[in-house]
Amino acid sequence: MxxxxxxxxxxxxxxxxxxxxxxxxxxxxxxxxxxxxxxxxxxxxxxxxxxxxxxxxxxxxxxxxxxxxxxxxxEGTPLLPVEPWTRAQVYRWLFWEQYQHEPTVAVSRFIVHYLKNPPEQAERLAGLQARAHQALRLMTEHLQRQPFMAGSAYTVADIALYAYTHVAPQGGVHLDPYPALRDWLARVAAQPGHSRMGE
Amino acid sequence: MxxxxxxxxxxxxxxxxxxxxxxxxxxxxxxxxxxxxxxxxxxxxxxxxxxxxxxxxxxxxxxxxxxxxxxxxxEGTPLLPVEPWTRAQVYRWLFWEQYQHEPTVAVSRFIVHYLKNPPEQAERLAGLQARAHQALRLMTEHLQRQPFMAGSAYTVADIALYAYTHVAPQGGVHLDPYPALRDWLARVAAQPGHSRMGE
Structure with a gap:
């Protein structure tokens, strides 16, 4: 493929x-x-x-x-659980990622990292960064209670949320206030077969 | 529940x-x-x-x-197909709905219908309505080739996209240019057990 x-x-x-x-x-x-x-x-x-x-x-x-x-x-791999309730949590976080996380965390990065932070986007960027922090706070509180987004095991929900979270600082959204989130980033990066962005 | x-x-x-x-x-x-x-x-x-x-x-x-x-x-009902490729189409349209359709079609309606079209949002609304039409055009072209969003059968992808499409005119996004889309709205509304919004 x-x-x-x-x-x-x-x-x-x-x-x-x-x-x-x-x-x-x-x-x-x-x-x-x-x-x-x-x-x-x-x-x-x-x-x-x-x-x-x-x-x-x-x-x-x-x-x-x-x-x-x-x-x-x-589907059919351990990264997408069959058990209905755990699977529902995967769905939940995948949709949340596309609706709340990507449009704020990724778009902040797009403006800063791709577009090189044009002054005419400064006000929009500040609003997006504030909402990005709200999203990261919500993830952090969730990850204080369980090691991975959908529960005790690593799933595609972690892959989806790792992708833009680990490069959030490129959008001026720094992760220092979120130790539980940084611990989770390290757990995801330690998974067997992990490869870095752009490699 | x-x-x-x-x-x-x-x-x-x-x-x-x-x-x-x-x-x-x-x-x-x-x-x-x-x-x-x-x-x-x-x-x-x-x-x-x-x-x-x-x-x-x-x-x-x-x-x-x-x-x-x-x-x-x-899950386990005919509204969520088990066949992997048809199921993948359901996933595709559900994520597209939350990323491209809801933030334009539903937010246009929110500004016009809930907020009563405040003048300070006029420029933002015009941009959202233009993007809403892009989304509805894409759906229309898709529905010219097949009766339902994920293929030949009615699924939760149709439910998800029907919800805000059928009330798009409340956001000033009119459906006159999209006959194939209006035919699909009628097919969805004719499904057994259909009930209207707000009933």
């Missing part, structure tokens, strides 16, 4: 990290978001939403949406 | 519609978002994210995130 992705994107890194951790071979097809390579007619024919990551099988089937890819690929 | 929800919220309506369609009994606990009832200490103890809907079992377990509730409750 092929993964169309941008090496700087946390959403793309999620998929890369999962496939490597599961030992599933794949070809990485680099797509540069800043160069508008997700907006070409060729790419839009594969994913009309114009976004990476995109998983493409040899028979041409395409699956977009990073967290949908995580659920689909992890 | 109890569902904490706001009768005007599409996210809450999703859960109500699914439970009614499956014939699962539940108690509806009204929570008024505009009156900040999701921000009280009592509610935040149940869901630290301060959002409805929230599913609460008799033993005290709580599940937030509308689309996580849909996946959890629909």
């Amino acid at each position: 092929r993964v169309f992705g941008d090496a700087q994107s946390g959403n793309c890194y999620k998929v890369q990290l999962l496939l490597r951790q599961l030992g599933r071979p794949f070809e990485w097809v680099p797509v540069d978001v800043l160069k508008q390579e997700t907006r070409t007619p060729e790419f839009l024919a594969l994913n009309p939403a114009g976004q990476v990551p995109l998983l493409v099988w040899d028979d041409g089937r395409c699956l977009p949406e990073s967290n949908a890819i995580l659920l689909h690929v992890a | 109890r569902v904490f929800g706001d009768a005007q919220s599409g996210n809450c309506y999703k859960v109500q519609l699914l439970l009614r369609q499956l014939g699962r009994p539940f108690e509806w606990v009204p929570v008024d978002v505009l009156k900040q009832e999701t921000r009280t200490p009592e509610f935040l103890a149940l869901n630290p994210a301060g959002q409805v809907p929230l599913l609460v079992w008799d033993d005290g377990r709580c599940l937030p995130e509308s689309n996580a509730i849909l996946l959890h409750v629909a």
Whole structure:
């Protein structure tokens, strides 16, 4: 299978990290978001939403949406629990990630790290950073009660939330106030087969 | 089980519609978002994210995130396919709904319908409405090729996207340009056990 992705994107890194951790071979097809390579007619024919990551099988089937890819690929592995209540927690945190965490933590990083912090975005950035801290506080309080997001075991919910959390400081959102969160980042990075972003 | 929800919220309506369609009994606990009832200490103890809907079992377990509730409750029913590829399409559209559709279609409606269209939000609203139309165009093109979002059968992906699409005009996002989308709305509303928002 092929993964169309941008090496700087946390959403793309999620998929890369999962496939490597599961030992599933794949070809990485680099797509540069800043160069508008997700907006070409060729790419839009594969994913009309114009976004990476995109998983493409040899028979041409395409699956977009990073967290949908995580659920689909992890099915049948220990990274996606079968027990209904634990599995519901995985779902809960995957949707929370896309609705509360990514639009604040990742977008702060996008403005600072990709766009080089343009002054005209300063007010928007300050609002996003404040909401990013709210999201990280919520994660921290949750991780004070259990070692991983969905409970006692490492799952795709940890992969999804690790992706942008560990690079939050690149968006000016520093992790010093959140020791339990930093401990969790270390636990995730210590998982067998972990690989770093951009490697 | 109890569902904490706001009768005007599409996210809450999703859960109500699914439970009614499956014939699962539940108690509806009204929570008024505009009156900040999701921000009280009592509610935040149940869901630290301060959002409805929230599913609460008799033993005290709580599940937030509308689309996580849909996946959890629909497991084992025809509304959540077991076949991996069809199921992946359900996941895809549920995440797309929360990332692209809800933040534009639902937030346009929130500004117009709840906040009564304050002039200071006019510029923001125009931007959201333009992006809402992009999302509805993408859905329309998809629905020109298949009767339901995840393929040939009605699933929780249709429930999730119906919730805010059918009330998009309340946000000034009119559906006249999208006949295939309106046909799909009629197909969803014709499903056995369908119930209307706010009923």
